[in-house]
Amino acid sequence: MHRGQRRSFKDLRIKHKLMIVMILVIVLICIVVLIGLQWLFRAYDDMLYVQSARSINNSISDIEYEILSAEKLSMTIAMDTRIQEQLNRIKDLTNEYDRMQALTDFKNKVFAYMLTHKHISSIRYVNDFGYDLMIGQSPQVPDESLIRLAISRASVMKGANVWIEPDARHDYLLAARAILSAGPELLEPLGTLIIQVNLESIIRQHQSSADAGNLYIWKGDRPIYVSDERFVPLPDMLKDKQGYTIRELDGVNSFIAYTTSSDTGWTYYNVFSYDDIFQRKNDLRMTLLVAVVLLLTAVIIISYRLSHMLTQPIEQLTDQMKLAEKGDLGKVITSFAFTDRADEIGYLEKRFSIMIQRINTLIEENYTRQIMLKDTEYRALQAQINPHFLYNTLTSINWLARSNGQSAISSMVESLGRLLRAAISNKEPMITIGEEIKLLQDYMNIQKVRYGHDLQFVLDIDERLHDYRIPKMSLQPIVENSVKHGLENMLEPCVITVSAEDTDTMIHLSVADNGPGMDEETLEKLKDFRLPSKGSGIGLKNIHERLQLLFGEEAGLSFSSKPGQGTLVIIKLPKEV
16 A cells, blocks of 8 residues: 555544544553453352352241241140140049040140240140140141151150151141150150141241242152242252252243251252342443443543643644745734643744744845835936926926917826826825825826716715825826726726725725626635736735835725626725824
């Protein structure tokens, strides 16, 4: 690829270099932040897993505490001395009334114990003498087969507690314990105590307090309690004692934490909605993402503004240097907004301003010398002609014209004499507007004789403006150009109007004609003084420069014209008497 078509980094503008560097730094920071966030999210996931495992462990502790409480209650009842006495009396009494009274005392005592455990639905007492007492009222009556199984296992355990776990269709557990005598007939069976524990109530309380998911309890490969029958543990869950996994259940991503109790041998499965348990993570991720995007946007905007602020004075200085390089020193700004800065940029702008001012000074001095040189040459030309000889010659011509009755010739000679006297006079180059008007009238008198009715002249200048000063021979060359251009290709008379407008600080002298006008391109050339003069030789550019040299940049000539609508030239000069 051609070198002119390829731009390396070093060829870029400083603003673009700063932007690129800042963006690279921002991208690097974002990469580091994203890596940190990824690590943070992983740590957060681990924390959630630990919290979930801790939650299910707490749940197990709560559930088994209630279960062990029921087991301890059966022990307390079985070892209670008063209950032991009542059961021995029931066995030994032959009076039916006394037996019923003893049974009533027994029931009241057991009922008092049951009231201290809200999750116990009922307590049942069965003995070998045919007594079967139900204390409390269970919403679900256990099957008799389960009762017989409980009595059988309790008899084998010789006073130890046994648990009977129904299938998942039942929401209760049975704690069975054989009551053995502690009296004289030591370890003699006094009956079997069967406590019905409301497992659903325990779990409901647990879920309410822990705000957990769905709880499932399995013993081996057999469910004890399920919230949803569709849940089946995975083979690896049945094999492992504890752990966690993410699995799709009914189209919903679920987080499953599980652990096996060493006391009961039950495996607890707690199933959470993955979206629910990780909602805080998702919220945090979204919040951080929005924060990173907003931060990135803010940093880009700040970077752009910072780079623009740093490079703006350099770009401004570069633009001014380009103007100076083209030679448009008049358009160069020498008063910068950052010149008062004490840094390198302020120093460069100060030096550049001083350099441009010195260049302008040198140019003005050289231009002034050229003007003086031209003036000297003009005066030397004036000195070559004897003014008295010219005046005497014109006076003789005027006398001859009058003698021969040639009034028109006489008027032209008089006007020409006054114009010549003004042109070669050694007086000040500045005259009053009134004097300039008289010279203009002499010129128009000569032109009227030449063109007759084809040329009309209108003068509309307030006499109050006659005392203000103007460079000599300023109006006449402009009017002469109007005569030359206005009379071209015109069938109707050419009308030239000279008027004046008075402002607070300026006087505008206008020369307007009804000539053919000019197009936009020609007008632009005229404004730039690129059109050749067709007048007296004192070009419009010369008049413009004289006005600005004498009065400053606010003075000078302005032009306006349209095809078929004539041309307007305005002399702008300050009020100076």
